[in-house]
Amino acid sequence: MNAKWKIALLAMLGLSTAACCSTKKSKKSEDPQPAGVEDQMDDPRVMLMYGVPFPDGQVARPVEDVKEAGEQADEQAARLPDGAIAHPISEEEAVKLIEQLKAEEAARAAQQAE
Amino acid sequence: MKGKRLGIRKHLGLKLFKGLYDGVVERHELRTLFWECTLRCNLKCRHCGSDCRVDVSEADMPLEDFLKVLDEEVTPNVDPAKVLIIFSGGEVLVRKDLEEAGREVTKRGYMWGMVTNGMSLTRERLRSLVAAGLRTVSVSFDGFEDVHNYIRQNPDSFARARQAVANIREVEGLTYDVITCATPAIMDRLEEWKEFLISEGICRWRIFSVFPAGRAKRDETLHLNPEQFRTLMEFIRKTRKEGHINLSYACEGFLGGYETEVRDHFYMCTAGVTVASIRVNGDISGCTSVRGNYAQGNIYRDRFWDVWQNRFTPFRNREWTKKDECADCKVWEFCRGGGMHLRDDNGKLMYCHYNFL
Numbered sequence: 063m064n065a066k067w068k069i070a071l072l073a074m075l076g077l078s079t080a081a082c083c084s085t086k087k088s089k090k091s092e093d094p095q096p097a098g099v100e101d102q103m104d105d106p107r108v109m110l111m112y113g114v115p116f117p118d119g120q121v122a123r124p125v126e127d128v129k130e131a132g133e134q135a136d137e138q139a140a141r142l143p144d145g146a147i148a149h150p151i152s153e154e155e156a157v158k159l160i161e162q163l164k165a166e167e168a169a170r171a172a173q174q175a176e
Numbered sequence: 177m178k179g180k181r182l183g184i185r186k187h188l189g190l191k192l193f194k195g196l197y198d199g200v201v202e203r204h205e206l207r208t209l210f211w212e213c214t215l216r217c218n219l220k221c222r223h224c225g226s227d228c229r230v231d232v233s234e235a236d237m238p239l240e241d242f243l244k245v246l247d248e249e250v251t252p253n254v255d256p257a258k259v260l261i262i263f264s265g266g267e268v269l270v271r272k273d274l275e276e277a278g279r280e281v282t283k284r285g286y287m288w289g290m291v292t293n294g295m296s297l298t299r300e301r302l303r304s305l306v307a308a309g310l311r312t313v314s315v316s317f318d319g320f321e322d323v324h325n326y327i328r329q330n331p332d333s334f335a336r337a338r339q340a341v342a343n344i345r346e347v348e349g350l351t352y353d354v355i356t357c358a359t360p361a362i363m364d365r366l367e368e369w370k371e372f373l374i375s376e377g378i379c380r381w382r383i384f385s386v387f388p389a390g391r392a393k394r395d396e397t398l399h400l401n402p403e404q405f406r407t408l409m410e411f412i413r414k415t416r417k418e419g420h421i422n423l424s425y426a427c428e429g430f431l432g433g434y435e436t437e438v439r440d441h442f443y444m445c446t447a448g449v450t451v452a453s454i455r456v457n458g459d460i461s462g463c464t465s466v467r468g469n470y471a472q473g474n475i476y477r478d479r480f481w482d483v484w485q486n487r488f489t490p491f492r493n494r495e496w497t498k499k500d501e502c503a504d505c506k507v508w509e510f511c512r513g514g515g516m517h518l519r520d521d522n523g524k525l526m527y528c529h530y531n532f533l
Contacts, residue, residue: 065199068192077189080436108446109439111384111426111465111517113208114262114289115353117311122350124303 179409180432180533182507190435190510193442201449201492206254206484208446210453210464211242213277214266218295219328223357223392234456239277241475242454246284249480256285260312263290264453264464269297275308282309289313289351294340295333302343312351314382315340319362319369327357327398338376345377353380355426358408359398366411374421383412384426387518387527405532412438429518429529430511447516448472448491452484460484462491465517491516500525 072080107116182190214236217224250259261281268274268290281288289312290305297315317337318324324334344352354373356362362369373381385405386398400408408425413434415423425431425438427445435442447462448470455461459471460483470490473483490496497513505511507530513519518527 065196068196072189072192075185075189080442108427109424110463112291114291114312114314115351117287117351122306122311122347124347
């Protein structure tokens with residue numbers, strides 16, 4: 063009986079999580095799958111007596127640094143005349159916005175021509 | 177005896193798991209690598225398994241020696257993203273170059289973590305370690321002030337450990353847990369201790385009990401009796417069902433009917449199967465809690481990867497443990513003679529969790 067059958071039978075017994083754990087596939091440059099999208103069953107990570115828990119997947123940062131990053135982003139934001147805050151946008155977002163404005167302008171011109 | 181007995185469902189599950197475990201052994205993929213970087217320690221805990229001392233004759237392993245093994249033997253043969261490196265001691269924070277070590281292993285694509293008594297884990301030190309790539313940390317926290325300080329033999333140790341945990345909680349994304357060594361002194365106050373940990377904002381907790389090695393061997397104040405051990409198992413089972421804190425019993429030994437009730441997984445000793453350690457003197461072994469004479473080689477004499485691939489037979493084929501009380505044991509097929517750390521130099525079993533239940 064191969065491992066998949068055993069895991070399936072363990073799942074029927076309600077014990078699958080005791081025998082394996084679900085992990086995310088790591089990203090490799092030649093891998094066509096985007097990172098973290100495909101679950102796979104893996105050997106269980108045993109919590110060792112003198113060990114540490116397996117990292118949750120995030121990169122650790124002191125909370126203050128996280129706040130500072132947020133504050134810096136706010137500083138970069140410009141205040142508009144109506145009091146609203148304009149945040150800096152990416153190049154991609156800028157292209158989309160320009161296209162949207164162009165479309166609106168074209169629609170207005172067409173309306174006027176009618 | 178209710179908790180000890182295996183029901184049909186678990187018996188079947190363990191039978192199936194046995195085959196999966198054989199596959200894990202056959203593959204023996206290295207997933208955790210301990211680096212015992214020092215035996216120096218700033219405490220003299222009563223239960224210390226490593227019997228480390230403040231002044232040790234064994235010098236710290238130079239960082240470059242460890243990195244040489246990593247670069248020449250480990251990295252070419254593994255996916256670093258899948259291997260967790262654990263800095264272990266002694267007390268790792270006594271090493272001044274821990275940040276440099278962390279940066280070097282992070283640079284190579286490994287995740288790393290450490291176990292600490294928290295004595296010198298100030299906010300500043302923690303921040304510099306996080307900047308060096310620290311991803312996961314465990315802090316020893318054995319009970320209320322009187323209990324913790326008695327075990328740690330230092331009047332400031334509780335306050336320092338508590339502050340260390342508070343500092344850790346200030347770091348977003350840092351995985352952590354606290355480890356409690358269950359001794360008779362905490363047994364009557366387990367519920368209270370649990371409430372305290374929850375009130376401190378701690379969400380992951382691990383408990384282990386003392387096994388007869390190192391200093392703990394002769395100290396009766398540290399050993400649970402069978403009734404206390406069963407009470408501990410029931411407490412863990414109940415706490416896990418409540419779901420207010422993620423509690424597990426450590427890997428230790430086979431627990432009969434408590435299997436999957438007090439831990440997330442079935443029992444298996446992964447020492448030498450997915451876990452290796454490089455000891456302070458260069459010895460290559462399973463996990464650092466294995467204190468018997470089971471070194472499989474030494475980095476100053478042998479090629480680490482050759483040792484990992486071709487030795488470790490006593491760890492991977494446990495037939496030799498089928499002797500003495502294990503010879504006719506009906507659960508040997510599931511526990512395979514217990515953890516390697518429970519065997520003395522002569523291979524004799526020092527402690528059986530299953531029989532203790």
